[in-house]
Amino acid sequence: MAHFEEVSKQSDLHPKPAGLVLQYGTAGFRTSANKLDHIMFRMGLLATLRSKKTKATIGVMVTASHNPEEDNGVKLIDPMGEMLTSSWEDYATQLANTEQDELLTTLKDIIKKEAIDMSREANVFVGKDTRSSSASLSQAVLDGVKALGGHSNDYGLVTTPQLHYMVCCQNTQGKYGEATVEGYYRKLSQAFSQLAKNASNRTDDQKHLSVDGANGIGAIKVREMESHLKKHMQLSVFNDGSRGKLNHQCGADFVKVQQELPTGIKINPGDRCCSFDGDADRIVYYYTDSQGDFHLLDGDKIATLISTFLKELLNEAGLDLKIAVVQTAYANGSSTHYLEKTMKVIVKCTKTGVKHLHHAAQEFDIGVYFEANGHGTVLFSDGAEEKIQQLANDANINDERKKVAFLLQNTINIINQTVGDAISDMLLIEAILAIKGMTVQQWDAIYSDLPNRQLKVKVSDRRVIDTTDAERRAVTPAGLQEAIDDLVKKYQKARSFVRPSGTEDVVRVYAEADTQESADTLAHEVSLAVYGLAGGVGDEPKPLH
Ligand SMILES: CC(=O)N[C@H]1[C@@H](OP(=O)(O)O)O[C@H](CO)[C@@H](O)[C@@H]1O
């Protein structure tokens, strides 16, 4: 077929460096930008096949999220705006690693295995972040789509969640919204304005929020959105990309891991601030107190705020819907304790990686899922949305319940249910704080985090560590879990676990305990155990103090 000749011809313009092996991991492909041209072309091919197979529009986002500017990456988006199904991740890896002269064979294998009707139309939405390499890499994706005869729509600079949103809108024939960036702003800002009406007389100070845009796409997009929010919100955007480097000493990942303010932000004690990551699918909040101490409100605090709000609304509405919070092993022990014991909501723990949380959240009427690092959203089942809709349309209910139904409807509309979304999460959090008349300090005081520490250990092959129980226990290498158990016993309220990272060539160590010093010491001791038992390379881990 003519398309295969074209693929062959075009792929020579996007050659694979011989021997290079990459894997479609937790967040797609991610590595130095200069190794990715062939990957992008081939993901254009794969997205076209996936589109033919699903008879729907597929998304391809060029970004490396919170990684340094020099890196890049690519993630595929499935028809309902969710991440690429795991069975196709293997195809992505196969296509990425097949040598130049075998490309057509691999492609034809996939077509055969999936029984893809090549005469079908294909449609692919493409987006990119602000990295300097993203322009040529997204062109390579477009070249791949074109080579296989697919149609594409290049959305240019968008946040990752905006592209997920637009894919979902397109495939639901506009039921989820209009598949444009403007449509996204309109839907979210209308819902925000409606919710903000329920907040009593807020001062300009209360409406003010400082945003660290990580010098990335989120800064551009939040500025674009500002005019839609009119008088309801007052934003100061820092790290907007006009000077600093992407993710360098700023952004959600930096703030979460370092537990300190990003550079480039000017704030007063008590000011409410938030940081996005490099593709604006994560958000964390924070403030400093009058002593200058830094206070972080991470994904766990966000999940608690949102689930408290929703639970109260459900109670007031008299709706019997099952609400659950989904976390990972990185969730602070205090948050889990508070959610289970005080709020009495179901808490589920999954493996790291948003797709795991997303799937677990789909099993409830309302599933609130957040990774501690601030990536998360809320999912409403079709049944839950219908019940809320019915209540809102019920002519026989009193004004109070009607108002609550209306609040729930607008809460659904403000949320990007396809994926974690910094902008959408920010608007929801701002609306909740406004409606509840809550300051950031009051939100922070719902429960106190246990002091914690995250470290990385370099080993020669991180796959020697195998885990179980949602990554909370190590099965191999022999003796490691026993060593961790013995160390944990020495401290109060302590917990620690280790797992191989899915995005970096390191083993991650997490520890929490009653004091920062204990958490730091425990993390260091566990790092030494990993280094000793799992083939550590380079210098032995040094104590933090
Ligand atoms: C501890 C941590 O924050 N891990 C992150 C990180 O995964 P690792 O497998 O730990 O490298 O990147 C993932 C993708 O962005 C994100 O989902 C996850 O939460």
Ligand SMILES: [Mg+2]
């Ligand atoms: Mg991200």
